[in-house]
Amino acid sequence: MIRAVIIDDEKNNIENVEGLLLKHELPVTIVGVATNADDAISLIVATNPDLLFLDIQMPGKNGFDVLKALPHYHFEVIFVTAFDHYGIQAVKFSAIDYLLKPVNPDELKASISKVDAKLNQRKQNFQLENLMALIRNKDAKKEHKLALASIKEIRFVNTGEIIRCESSNAYTQFYLTDGKNIMVSKPIFEYEELLTNYDFIRCHQSHLVNSKFIKSLIKEDSGYLLLNDDTRIPISRGKKENVLKTLHTLKK
The missing domain is CATH 2.40.50.1020 (LytTr DNA-binding domain)
Structure with a gap:
């Protein structure tokens, strides 16, 4: 089972994701939820999850701030968010999955399938590292790397x-x-x-x-x-x- 946490400032969104996972019998166990960035950081450190369902837009610190505060990325991320132009652009640049609210069950299933495959390989999450480099250096556009996912590899x-x-x-x-x-x-x-x-x-x-x-x-x-x-x-x-x-x- 994939051990996951859900981070979203709206409880109904948390309940929606939990409900979809349960209804469609997806191989995910929720080990914790958080409704703000500070609690999310503590939760991730305490539970060491395989997967984050992470909202980008939250009051105060956002989803990217949560990731910035973490020293290592030994987990996968599925962003679950309302449309955010810059955020989605950055996520696409690194070929990371995202789901727009309200979450579509078929898209959720597809994302979980990809996460499961990546976790089985147990490789370092270079896509997430690339995303954070993009967020930290968003004004130095010429230094950014684009993730190109082919059948054999993801090349940056x-x-x-x-x-x-x-x-x-x-x-x-x-x-x-x-x-x-x-x-x-x-x-x-x-x-x-x-x-x-x-x-x-x-x-x-x-x-x-x-x-x-x-x-x-x-x-x-x-x-x-x-x-x-x-x-x-x-x-x-x-x-x-x-x-x-x-x-x-x-x-x-």
């Missing part, structure tokens, strides 16, 4: 190591500066949302490009981006205006 790459992303149906292929490619089972629009603030440009339905690797914009043949390695990336008609505007802004 600096945003500056990513040359471009290419869509393949529900998958996204990442092309890296070391010459390697990584296929991730998430659609490209999710990475557009994450990488726009790192000077990536969506120039086509199937392409997302790191502007630092753009050599020039070629106007012939309907227009395309020429990269430093001479790769040609098409520009769709509907995105041409935004590409021109973005490149002009980045040059300033």
